[in-house]
Amino acid sequence: MPELPEVETVVxxxxxxxxxxxxLSAEFSSRFVTPGNxxxxxxxxxGRKIETIRRRGKFIVMTLDSGTLTVHLGMTGQLLxxxxxxxxxxxxxxxxxxxxxxRDPRQFGRIEWSAADPPRVRKLGxxxxxxxxxxxxxxxxxxxxxxxxxxNQTFLAGIGNIYADEALFAAGIHxxxxxxxxxxxxxxxxxxxxxxxxxxxxSLGGSSISDYVDARGERGWFQVEHRVYGREGEPCKTCxxxxxxxxxxxxxxxxxxxxxxx
DNA sequence: CGGAGCCCCTGTAAGC
DNA sequence: TGCTTACAGGGGCTCC
Numbered sequence: 001m002p003e004l005p006e007v008e009t010v011v012x013x014x015x016x017x018x019x020x021x022x023x024l025s026a027e028f029s030s031r032f033v034t035p036g037n038x039x040x041x042x043x044x045x046x047g048r049k050i051e052t053i054r055r056r057g058k059f060i061v062m063t064l065d066s067g068t069l070t071v072h073l074g075m076t077g078q079l080l081x082x083x084x085x086x087x088x089x090x091x092x093x094x095x096x097x098x099x100x101x102x103r104d105p106r107q108f109g110r111i112e113w114s115a116a117d118p119p120r121v122r123k124l125g126x127x128x129x130x131x132x133x134x135x136x137x138x139x140x141x142x143x144x145x146x147x148x149x150x151x152n153q154t155f156l157a158g159i160g161n162i163y164a165d166e167a168l169f170a171a172g173i174h175x176x177x178x179x180x181x182x183x184x185x186x187x188x189x190x191x192x193x194x195x196x197x198x199x200x201x202x203s204l205g206g207s208s209i210s211d212y213v214d215a216r217g218e219r220g221w222f223q224v225e226h227r228v229y230g231r232e233g234e235p236c237k238t239c240x241x242x243x244x245x246x247x248x249x250x251x252x253x254x255x256x257x258x259x260x261x262x
Numbered sequence: 263c264g265g266a267g268c269c270c271c272t273g274t275a276a277g278c
Numbered sequence: 279t280g281c282t283t284a285c286a287g288g289g290g291c292t293c294c
Binding site (some may be wrong): 032074075076088104105106107108142143144145148210211249250 | 263264265266267268270271272273274
Binding site (some may be wrong): 001002003058072073074075076106108109110120151153160161209210250251252 | 285286287288289290
């Protein structure tokens with residue numbers, strides 16, 4: 001499931017192939033990935049030149065010579081610099097040099113074209129790798145439970161289920177802890193943990209749990225360093241206590257009941 | 263505003 | 279073995 005480190009890796013691996021390229025034609029086949037008039041969208045993109053590409057939260061934002069193309073990978077989306085039309089391919093771009101393929105078995109991803117950054121990008125909270133201690137503490141003054149807050153993209157942009165669980169473990173915070181009651185010290189520990197975990201995950205090309213690969217089709221390696229995510233019943237790497245899994249905000253939530261007290 | 267609950271989707275795995 | 283059901287989850291939505 002692509003979160004900040006995976007999307008960052010996709011952007012880094014796709015950028016060298018895309019910058020300066022022109023879209024000769026585009027085809028879209030999913031009414032979920034590309035809601036609205038798909039033919040119109042395809043036509044609008046013909047002849048457009050890709051000028052910049054960046055990550056914002058879990059979004060891939062491409063500036064074209066006219067308009068902005070925004071891609072969200074959802075759960076199983078892949079942006080590939082080579083490939084062919086086939087099963088689960090819902091976006092196919094012919095460029096003046098090569099092709100760009102959007103593949104997404106579950107179709108939770110979205111591709112949209114707009115004049116500027118779309119509202120859901122504008123609503124995003126700060127980048128977790130950029131936020132400072134004071135702004136972070138200020139944003140924690142909320143009643144929400146920590147796990148739910150970390151998943152909230154208007155709080156911080158880019159953290160999903162895996163990195164929320166990993167960061168809370170690293171900071172010794174129980175997922176059900178109330179955000180507003182986190183001490184200043186522990187809040188700063190959490191901010192640092194988020195930074196370290198996301199940076200480390202980026203350096204390992206992200207986490208490949210099911211079908212995540214970067215734009216070249218390469219898997220990431222951070223999954224082998226997960227301390228809690230996907231480790232229900234296995235011993236905590238710090239204290240040996242079996243990792244527990246509960247449901248918080250409709251998401252599977254993994255934590256160590258001894259290292260993460262409420 | 264918070265949060266529960268549901269929905270979109272399909273591959274995989276568990277249950278019968 | 280083969281069918282059915284549960285589950286995985288990002289994010290948008292409604293409702294309280």
